Structure formats: structure tokens, C-alpha cells
Amino acid sequence: MAENILEISGLNKRYGKIQAVNNLELKVEKGTVFGLLGPNGSGKSTTLGILLGVVQKDSGIYKWFGKEPTAAQRRNLGAILESPTFYPYLSGIQNLKIVCKIKEVPEKRILEVLTQVGLGNRADSPFKSYSLGMKQRLAIASALLSDPEVLILDEPTNGLDPQGIAEIRELIINIAEKGKTIILASHLLDEVQKVCTHFAVLKQGEKIFQGTVAESLMGNEGIELMAQDLDNLKSVASKFPAFVDMKLNNLGRLEVQLSNDTPIHEFHQYLIKNGIILTHLSYINKSLEKQFLQLLSGNE
Structure with missing residues (x-):
């Protein structure tokens, strides 16, 4: 039987008159690439924010690795919730050294993760010289510094050109092949179809479907x-x-x-x-x- 790395039950979040997350029930199996699909305002980002502890839930339960969330457990999560923000005049290495200090992780993995995301030859270049796709890859590198078991990405290809989208898609697949569980939110259906193994569809904060990509594309x-x-x-x-x-x-x-x-x-x-x-x-x-x-x- 597959191990659930994340379990959500009866999760709710309201902003005034808007029910951002509505009695959400969800399970994510270990080793999958799980896509949260939904139009703008469907509750994808709010859900991810709650799971990472940056948004306060109103009610409901969610468990990481079978247990109630703790600060120690969240160290096993690497995440990108917003557009990557780094110091423009510092190099990729210098920016990641700052991230290491913030996250209290050793610097020994910096060159490893830069190589993993395809930035090894641009490690000493200033951030301002990076393309949008390279900036997003540096953000993914920063999320991988602590060698997390789960990687959470909110709209990872948003604003990228076709080449940048293809690069991030390939990177996500490569990371998943190394055994990481990946949860990504997106409204780009084609990208979810190409990289995800499982997905759920949200509408107005409520789950209206969950299944595997392979089964959904049969026939x-x-x-x-x-x-x-x-x-x-x-x-x-x-x-x-x-x-x-x-x-x-x-x-x-x-x-x-x-x-x-x-x-x-x-x-x-x-x-x-x-x-x-x-x-x-x-x-x-x-x-x-x-x-x-x-x-x-x-x-x-």
C-alpha cells in the first residue's frame, strides 16, 4: 500500500465573504508529482500557504508524514510560493550563501544544487544577468539546499517563454526521478499533463476531482x-x-x-x-x- 506523505481533512479558510478553501479533502502519495489544478481564485495558493505554515487555517486537519505539522517537519519541505527574489548584484553562489544562513543549513550543497538545476556554469554570474528561466531555476536550487523530501512549487512556469517552460518542466521531471515528492500548483494544463503523475482539480476552494494523469488520458x-x-x-x-x-x-x-x-x-x-x-x-x-x-x- 502506498505511503501518504500528506493528508488533508476538512480544511477551511475564509477571507471575509470569500471561502478560499472549502472543506478540502486530499491525499498525496510519496514519490508522486502531484498537480493542483484550478483557475485563478480556486484556492491553490492559499492551500499551499496553509500547508507551509505561512497562512493560518480556520479549521480542519493536515498531516505531513503522518503527523501534525511541526517546525522540524517543515524542514523536510522545500518551497517556492512567489516570484524568486534575490540580490541583483550578487552571484548565484553569493545569493545561495545568504539563503543557507537564513535556513541554517550548511553551504556544502550550493555547487551541487546549482549543477542540478543547470546553473553550474553561471554560478559566479550576477543574478541580474539571469534570464527569467534561470532566475526560476535558482529559486528551485534554493529550495533544494536543505535536501527536502518534498518540493512545493506555486506556478513554477508562470511568465516564462516556451524555452523557459521546457527547461523547468525537464528540471521537475529530473528532480522527481531522484525520489522527491513534488506538489505543484498550476493553471497550465499542458504542463501538468506532461510532468505530473497525479492531480486534483479545485474550484472555489473545493476539490471536484482527484485521480492519476495516466487514467485520465486512457482511451x-x-x-x-x-x-x-x-x-x-x-x-x-x-x-x-x-x-x-x-x-x-x-x-x-x-x-x-x-x-x-x-x-x-x-x-x-x-x-x-x-x-x-x-x-x-x-x-x-x-x-x-x-x-x-x-x-x-x-x-x-
């Missing part, structure tokens, strides 16, 4: 088709016994939904028998984005 959303005579393809496809729905996508291809468990080869043979020669045929892969939007719209 497909239909079939994408193309033929020289598109009108005839539409007419013939609509008469297939297992036909459910169809639409044209922005590529000018026909997307067809069939009833569950209908083998694609049966549909293809049906089209051939009716004189349809396809120029394109592929599955429409599932995405977290579509499921995320369905979850939100289904809980209005």
Missing part, C-alpha cells in the same frame, strides 16, 4: 478523418450504426465520435464498402484541458 476522444469528397464522407459516416456526433475542426478535418468500444477497423471497413477512400485517419487523443473544462462546467 480517445474520437477519430479525425479526411477524404477528397468531404460532403460524401459526412453523409456516409453519419449512417454508421455506432455514429454519435461529428464536427469540422480548425484544420478542415472531420472529427467523428462513435459509441463506446466501437473498433475503429469496423468503421474503416464500413467506409471502404461505401466507396469512401480516406486521405487521413487518426485517433483524437484525450487531454486534461478538455476534461478540466468539463469538470468546471459540470459543477456550476
